[in-house]
Amino acid sequence: MKEKNFNLEFEKSLKLLAKFSFIVFIGLVISKLFTYFFRIIVARYFGPEVYGLFSLAFMIASWFIIFSTLGLSDGILKYIPFYRGKKEFEKIRYIFQFTLMILAITSLLAGMLLFFFSDFIAISIFEDEGLSFFLKVFSLLIPFSALSYLLLYALKAYEKIKSYSFIANIFQNVAKVLILIIMIFLGFKIKSVAYSFLFGVFAMLVVSYLVCKHQIPQIFIKSKIKKQDKEDVKKELFKYSLPLLFSAVATTIFFMIDSLSIGYFKTAAEVGFYNSVTPIALFLGFSPELFMQFFFPLINRFYATKKIDLVRELSKQVVKWIFLINLPISALIILFPGAFINLLFGSGYLVAETALVILTIASLISSIFVVSNTLIIMTGRSIVILIDTIVCSISSYSNAKNIIS
Numbered sequence: 281m282k283e284k285n286f287n288l289e290f291e292k293s294l295k296l297l298a299k300f301s302f303i304v305f306i307g308l309v310i311s312k313l314f315t316y317f318f319r320i321i322v323a324r325y326f327g328p329e330v331y332g333l334f335s336l337a338f339m340i341a342s343w344f345i346i347f348s349t350l351g352l353s354d355g356i357l358k359y360i361p362f363y364r365g366k367k368e369f370e371k372i373r374y375i376f377q378f379t380l381m382i383l384a385i386t387s388l389l390a391g392m393l394l395f396f397f398s399d400f401i402a403i404s405i406f407e408d409e410g411l412s413f414f415l416k417v418f419s420l421l422i423p424f425s426a427l428s429y430l431l432l433y434a435l436k437a438y439e440k441i442k443s444y445s446f447i448a449n450i451f452q453n454v455a456k457v458l459i460l461i462i463m464i465f466l467g468f469k470i471k472s473v474a475y476s477f478l479f480g481v482f483a484m485l486v487v488s489y490l491v492c493k494h495q496i497p498q499i500f501i502k503s504k505i506k507k508q509d510k511e512d513v514k515k516e517l518f519k520y521s522l523p524l525l526f527s528a529v530a531t532t533i534f535f536m537i538d539s540l541s542i543g544y545f546k547t548a549a550e551v552g553f554y555n556s557v558t559p560i561a562l563f564l565g566f567s568p569e570l571f572m573q574f575f576f577p578l579i580n581r582f583y584a585t586k587k588i589d590l591v592r593e594l595s596k597q598v599v600k601w602i603f604l605i606n607l608p609i610s611a612l613i614i615l616f617p618g619a620f621i622n623l624l625f626g627s628g629y630l631v632a633e634t635a636l637v638i639l640t641i642a643s644l645i646s647s648i649f650v651v652s653n654t655l656i657i658m659t660g661r662s663i664v665i666l667i668d669t670i671v672c673s674i675s676s677y678s679n680a681k682n683i684i685s
Contacts, residue, residue: 311449312563316624317457319559322473323625325464328552329410334473335555337414340401341394345425348390351521352379353426353433358520359513360437371513373503376434378514380427387426395419417474424481431488434499443491451487456480556629560613560620561639567605568650591655599651610644613637 323331356379363371398415402408435444459479463472493500505513582590613620617636621629 311453314450314453314457316559318453318460318477319556320624321457321460321464323552323556323629326470326473328550328556328629330470330473330552331555332550332552333408333411333414334477335551336406336411337418337474338477340415341418341421344390344394344419344422345387348387348422348426349383349429350386350518352382352517353430355379355517355521356430357433357437359517360434361439364438369498370503370505371509373499373501374505374510375513375517376499377503378510379517380430383426383430384423387423390426391419391422394422413471414474417478420478421481424478424485428481428485428488431485431492434492434496435488438496440491440495443495447484447487447491452480452484455483553629553632554635556625557617557621557632557636557639560624560636561643563613564606564610564640564643564647567602568647595651595655599648602647602650606644606647610640613640 319331322334356375359375360372363369363375395416398412398419402411402415432444432448435447456476456479460472460476463476466472468475582588582594614637617633617640618630621632621636
């Protein structure tokens, strides 16, 4: 009887994963198309130097965004499903409202910090005055992005995958491309790149808030929770989230150290050449995204109710799906790197063919371990992820420095 119930729940969970993965698939396809459209328009219309400045500014702003969130957005993605499984709804309200208040303060401070130090970063570190304008505009990205993703993570934690996928994958990317085209037509020139990206993220924040108020209004109701419970919730949240903050910083360094090193030792144009191939290689992250958006909150609920066998079997199945999707895609990119670059960015970017092959192999290997990473986070052992990422980041920086210099 027990085995029969397990099989029924396993099959039901697989069907849910498949159903929501199809929804996410539609969103991700549109997201990738418009993300590439945005980058292709910038790269082809403005050239590798402006594309390189945009890429550098976005990477630098991403660090400030990560620091400003303190890892708390990831915390609510774990604890909202966890408390839902235990039916502790007052704790859900409190953890969301507390996180919203903290992020509003920290993201505004981080944005101000980037704005005031933009000239120093652009001129003293990267020796490119043109970078300063992008950094000043992108300083506003920090509060918009931090608050947007908190709201979006709340939707994901409540398994509102359709809404999450539409806003995060479709709406914001379509908005960015449309605004970019309109601004180019109106004659904004280089400024259109930064402003269109900023306005797209601001639009995402507004829509995220409206959808959350409509679909999960209960999280905005003032929580009635005991003082001791508040302290316990905050303690657990920070204990889990802070290692993830440093892990996210280390991960960002790991994935961006190559571009930042090129920008520091070389020129913005060479950053542009290199960043024409990174989105192609990172397309292999498409398949993990298909499943992770629903997989993580699902297994968190099962973990909270001690259904470990169910978590184990679901994990094995998702790893198989990711590998089967990514293997043929990576083979095509490795065999015909020049064709992909020429099709998307033009022949002027073909100097990055070798980089694309190397990045594709790395992305294939990385995609296979996404589920393992998620399982470690699920168990609350975020410190393991932190240590592992720091070691990899230090190694990557040393290698990048030696190769480029």
